[in-house]
Amino acid sequence: MSGGGAEKVFCNLVNEISRYEGVNVSLLLCANVGPNIKHIDKKVDIFYLTSNPSSIKIALSSIKMWNILKKINPDCLFSTLEISNSLNVTIGALYKKIYNRELFIVTREANTLTDVNNQLQKRARSSFVFDRIYTKFVSNADFVIANSVDTKNDICKFRSVKKEKVRVIDNPVLFGNPLKDKEVLPPLNENKNSHFRLVSVGRLTYQKNHLFTLSVAKYLKERGYDFLLDIYGEGEEEDALMEYISQNGLHNYVSLKGYATNVLNVLSNYDLFILSSRWEGFGNVIVESLSRGLPVLSSDCPGGPSAILTDNKLGRLSTLCVQNYVNLIVELIESDTHTKRLFRVNYANKYHSKHIAKKYFDVLSNRGDASNEDF
Structure with a gap:
């Protein structure tokens, strides 16, 4: 249950x-x-296969899932991400068959399968193995939930799942009491025309493409802009990012802030959110940024960004071109207004868990009778 978007x-x-x-x-x-x-929530019973997060240890402990299923005796088995999905459509399906249970099996795809260049994504060897298992046995699932139209299209194309078995449902990003304008709307930066406060949030991985964001920072510095860029996240590319910052003299401009326990608490301190991903599943942090009134500049990558940023008042989509990003950073910050920020906060509420969970429950509980329409 790491700190990623799917979790x-x-x-x-x-x-x-x-x-x-x-x-x-x-x-x-x-x-x-x-x-x-x-x-x-404390009312939820939690079971674990192992205390060791390694893929090998999880695979070796997967037989425990059988005994847990016998104890719980579920009506529906719902999973997400490669390992859980592969276990769901193999062990879950076998349990269903042997015990002749009317177990409803639903998996969820958290990411598109192709990147910004329409190429299949690079995967770690362990993830690749589980992904192959899932693809081979995904036909055992009664439904597959995708978080964007791009993800649905990839599932149908690369996993050979019939489109009638795939539902598109937005992510439930926000939780708690619905957001209210006055509670979350930060004041506009009075110095926004001379000093930019930029933020990016995401795992420090190949997918999130933070090296591109640093190249944008380098360009801003070379053109004489006064700015700060904070990047929140952890991951295997941290050393490479630190080296880039050092080699290009960006210490006074860029900070790697580590993992943010509650990202919503920090977003209000900035003028603009930047996303430079090669691909996304949905893009939870886009909604989180909008919920704090920030304009969003995102790569026009496969996944949710284009489905979320449907109005220029919300932000802009761009190709992964440094010059385009710089121009749009300046434009979005300098043209921002209080009215636009109110619009973003209200728009973000459509992704509240109270609304989205009902759509999920309709699929999980209707045992195949859910509407064929995507949500």
């Missing part, structure tokens, strides 16, 4: 659906690790 989505869904009358929710995790575990 946050599951955390929000589990907590929201567990409040429904007559519904019992249990959570089976591959490993007893991650910051989101502490956010799970």
